[in-house]
Amino acid sequence: MRPVLLVIIAVSAAYAGPFAPPVGQPGTTAIYKSDPTIVGWATTVTGTLRGPTNISDPNSLPASQGAESEVLGPANADISDSFNVLSLGDGGKITVGFDKPIANGPGPDFAVFENSINNTFLELAFVEVSSDGGNFFRFPAISLTPTAMQVGTFGSIDATNIYNLAGKYSRGYGTPFDLAELVGIPGLDLQNINYVRMVDVVGSIDPAYATYDSQGHKVNDPWPTDFDTGGFDLDAVAVLHQAVPEPGCATLFLLGGAMLIRRRRAH
Ligand SMILES: [Ca+2]
Ligand SMILES: [Ca+2]
Ligand SMILES: [Ca+2]
Numbered sequence: 001m002r003p004v005l006l007v008i009i010a011v012s013a014a015y016a017g018p019f020a021p022p023v024g025q026p027g028t029t030a031i032y033k034s035d036p037t038i039v040g041w042a043t044t045v046t047g048t049l050r051g052p053t054n055i056s057d058p059n060s061l062p063a064s065q066g067a068e069s070e071v072l073g074p075a076n077a078d079i080s081d082s083f084n085v086l087s088l089g090d091g092g093k094i095t096v097g098f099d100k101p102i103a104n105g106p107g108p109d110f111a112v113f114e115n116s117i118n119n120t121f122l123e124l125a126f127v128e129v130s131s132d133g134g135n136f137f138r139f140p141a142i143s144l145t146p147t148a149m150q151v152g153t154f155g156s157i158d159a160t161n162i163y164n165l166a167g168k169y170s171r172g173y174g175t176p177f178d179l180a181e182l183v184g185i186p187g188l189d190l191q192n193i194n195y196v197r198m199v200d201v202v203g204s205i206d207p208a209y210a211t212y213d214s215q216g217h218k219v220n221d222p223w224p225t226d227f228d229t230g231g232f233d234l235d236a237v238a239v240l241h242q243a244v245p246e247p248g249c250a251t252l253f254l255l256g257g258a259m260l261i262r263r264r265r266a267h
Pocket of ligand 2: 087123225229230231232233
């Protein structure tokens with residue numbers, strides 16, 4: 001009896017939260033970088049604003065790891081090279097675009113890849129989307145990581161406490177986002193999403209620097225990360241559902257042509 005009890009306790013301690021577990025666990029929502037449902041990747045960076053490596057230090061320089069080109073095309077952070085990413089620093093942000101708009105289809109519509117080397121050192125980012133490039137709308141993120149103690153520089157996070165925050169999964173595996181969660185927002189066309197923005201959560205529980213999830217919890221993640229790779233590290237953004245071109249225009253054009261030909265023949 002005793003060994004069974006111990007196992008149960010160990011499992012419940014390891015996965016304390018209600019959300020999907022890490023890569024390799026039953027029920028994970030992680031999307032592997034070569035998943036056949038991926039139909040495209042980010043093709044442009046339309047804006048980058050890096051944050052400092054330590055927001056509490058006025059002399060802190062912005063995070064510097066990686067050029068914008070590192071986040072374009074397929075996810076490529078792996079065991080041989082985990083630095084083909086762009087690091088955001090505390091509160092930094094980056095906005096990417098696509099050759100075809102993302103659209104809301106069944107289930108997740110895009111996935112964001114970070115370069116975490118394991119299932120627990122998770123640097124997180126809020127994710128926002130825009131149709132017009134001016135108005136951005138944030139996915140309702142949830143962080144249930146306890147906030148009584150700061151998660152340290154190389155501290156751990158339980159992925160089951162994390163929802164709708166990029167960086168939930170280890171390198172090579174994307175965190176999925178479903179546009180259906182943003183239904184009914186004026187100014188956002190879910191069939192025409194042209195921009196995705198990642199915003200580093202900072203991760204400090206100090207009220208002077210803390211950021212908050214959609215339920216008012218401070219988002220606690222490894223902090224400070226006072227080095228050139230500080231903050232969230234964006235590897236890539238995968239598209240799972242692309243907008244289908246409006247059938248209206250092409251069909252009407254063809255119909256119109258056919259009618260013209262008929263008329264000419266009739267005369
Ligand atoms: Ca969807
Ligand atoms: Ca980092
Ligand atoms: Ca990359």
